[in-house]
Amino acid sequence: MSFVQLTSLRTVLNSSFRNVLQLNIPSLNAGFQVRERHTKHWDPKFKKLRRLKVQKVKLPNFQEETDGTKMTPDQMRARMKEQGLLPPRSWMERPLIISATGGTFEPYVPPEGDGKLSALSLGGAKQSLELLSKKSKSTLAVRKIRSFDDDFSPKEFPEEAQKIYINAHKALAEKDYDTLHQCATELSFPLMTQDLRSCTVRWQFLKSFEPPRVVHVRCTDVINKENVFAQVTVRFNTQQTLAVYDRFGRLIYGSEVVAKDVLEYVVFEKHMANIYGTWRIHEKIIPDWMPQREPGKKTFIQPKEVETVPATDSVVPATPSDKSAAVA
Known part of the structure; x- marks a missing residue:
């Protein structure tokens, strides 16, 4: 080859x-x-299934100590580290978010006869003097608010407050709770909705007799000095219509035709330390001299009458015996 x-x-x-x-x-x-x-x-292809054919099972060790009171701190720490457990604590931590205060600090005291006395009368002149004397604290509070919000102005804020006021009451009448949460704080939301869950509300804003104005401004800090809350009290003198119907469609309060004059002092609050904080309705101040509102008429379901059938006597009368007849 x-x-x-x-x-x-x-x-x-x-x-x-x-x-x-x-x-x-x-x-x-x-x-x-x-x-x-x-x-x-x-x-x-079946690599994972072949691996899972044989699984390691950790069998309990019945000879080791299980009573925690008899174990030393080092043994307890080693056992918890082996099992991936955190050491127990004597106190429990709960997350806490303070987005609103629990009330009105330094509430505004409305002068008696407000809305009825003229500025030229003696009572109206006294009211204006009292407002000037109380204006110093409000001025300091406005400066505190402007340190967080440069665009805040007590003269322009009443217009914004009136929009929030109207949107909140419209959302309440339409039961739009998502919008109402944006216009009311966590304190006022349950107070506004607790009595209207089974009712129908018809509300309408007609006009303002006087332009709304800021009458009271206060600031306070919670927990630390940087966590500042601001409250602004706005005076509204408006004309509105309100009608409340119960679950059966019966009118229990107000009227959709008759308009009423409403004088209110509404407190608006904002979490100034929060960058995304907004002004919301916090509370309404009701003075002692203001007349009480008429209570609504409550209606109830009339219980059905249950027909009672007379019970028949099913016992058979006993026949007289010979002895009883003889005695008779």
Whole structure:
């Protein structure tokens, strides 16, 4: 056999052997070298299932101490670290978010006869003098608010407060609680909705007799000096209509036709330390000299009369015996 024949035979054998390896080891077709064990299956399709065939189960050790009172602190710490448990605490922490205060601090005291006395009369002149004497604290509070909000103005705020006031009462009448949450604080929301869950409200804002004005401004801090809350009391003298219907559609308060004059002192609050804080209705101040409102007529379901069937006597009268007859 010549040298040329031996070379061609060697080339044929190498190519056939390489084809056999490529069929059995697919990583050779990728063009890069991969180290593979001969005991590993070439198709990793069911690799996870093959691994899960055998699972390690941690058996309990019945000889170890389980009573925590008999264990040393080091043993207890090692045991809890092994089990991934946190050490117990003698007190429980609860997340607390203070987005509104629990009341009105330094509430405004409305002068008696407000809205009825003229500014030219003696009582009206006294009221104006009292407002000037109480204006110093409000001025300091306005400066405190402007340190957080540069655009705050006591002259422009009443217009914004009136919009919040109207939107809140419209949302209350329509039972739009999402909008009402944006216009009322967590203190006033339950007070506004607790008696109207089973009622229908028809409310309408007609006009303002006087432009709303700011009569009282106060600021306070909670927990630390940087957590500041501001409260602004706005006086509204408006004309409105209000009608409340019960769950049966009967009118229990007010009227949709008769308009009433309403004098209100509404407190608006804002969390000044919160960048995204907004002005919301916090409370209404009702002075002692203001006449009480008429209570609403409550209605109830009339209970159905239950027909009572007279009970029949099912006992058979006893027949008189001979002895009883003889005695008779």
